[in-house]
Amino acid sequence: MAEQRIATCLAPDIDMPPVDVVIQRLRGETIPELGLTGFTPRRSCMAITLDPDNPHFEASLKAGDFIRILTHEFHHCLRFRSVGYGTTLAEALVSEGLADHFDREVNGGDGQLWDHALGPGQWPALLRQAEEAFGRSDYDHHLWFFGGHGCDSIGLIPRWAGYTIGYHLVGAYLDMNPEARPSRMAETPAMDIVTRAWAHLREESGEPTPPAQDRKKRP
Structure with missing residues (x-):
């Protein structure tokens, strides 16, 4: 089946x-x-x-x-x-988000319980922290996806934060590109999705969009 x-x-x-x-x-x-x-x-x-x-x-x-x-x-x-799971936080967020949206495409529903693990007040700070770690290949995967205390600059990351961010990031991309399907996106580079959808995710989370000069430094 x-x-x-x-x-x-x-x-x-x-x-x-x-x-x-x-x-x-x-x-x-x-x-x-x-x-x-x-x-x-x-x-x-x-x-x-x-x-x-x-x-x-x-x-x-x-x-x-x-x-x-x-x-x-x-x-x-x-x-x-194709492109692989990835070695950076941004790539992991996208790979997990695509996998759960593929499940949604195949089986229906609105993701799994780990895709809705953050409350409204948790989003802004976590998105800022994620941006800082986007390109790092030495990011702590267990910390971002299963939760725990990081270093002083990161602090507490809630359980399943990475799954939730990834799911809503890919969801933002799909909302902006109605013709796109997760079943057709296995080869899509992670940064293509991040570049197009991250600002939209920030706005939906209540995090103000940075000025144009700052956006040049961000996805």
């Missing part, structure tokens, strides 16, 4: 690449709210981890979360075949 849904969304000129799907059972090693998680180490392989002992596991299966996680990871496989 998942393969048929994905194939239906892909354009005729995009082949379904061969992908090995590893299903593993690991107690306590999944997203606590779901009892599921996924990981894509390379373009031809993804791993889906299940925890049947998790109290939310059966409800997650019934809700279709297994299919949604598989779809998300499949987009990572597509992106690995």
Whole structure:
């Protein structure tokens, strides 16, 4: 079923690449709210981890979360075949945002719980912090996507902040480009999306757009 849904969304000129799907059972090693998680180490392989002992596991299966996680990871496989996941924070934000919008394109809905993890008052400061780290290949991935305390210049990053920023960044791009589809964007460079949509995301978050002379220094 998942393969048929994905194939239906892909354009005729995009082949379904061969992908090995590893299903593993690991107690306590999944997203606590779901009892599921996924990981894509390379373009031809993804791993889906299940925890049947998790109290939310059966409800997650019934809700279709297994299919949604598989779809998300499949987009990572597509992106690995072209521009890659990326090595900077900006590239990671876009790769994760595209993967969850691909899930939305294939399976419907409005993203996952990690795509809506920030309150209105948290956005401005986090967007400024993200801008400062955009081009860094030594950014702390775990910090930005799973939360925690960073160095003094970063401070506390809420859980799933990177996923939420990435999802809404790609969403802003799609709003500005109604003809665009995540299924057609696996090869789109991250900075193409950031350059066109970041200012729009800032405005929606309530963060004032910087003066023109400052924007030259930013995405």
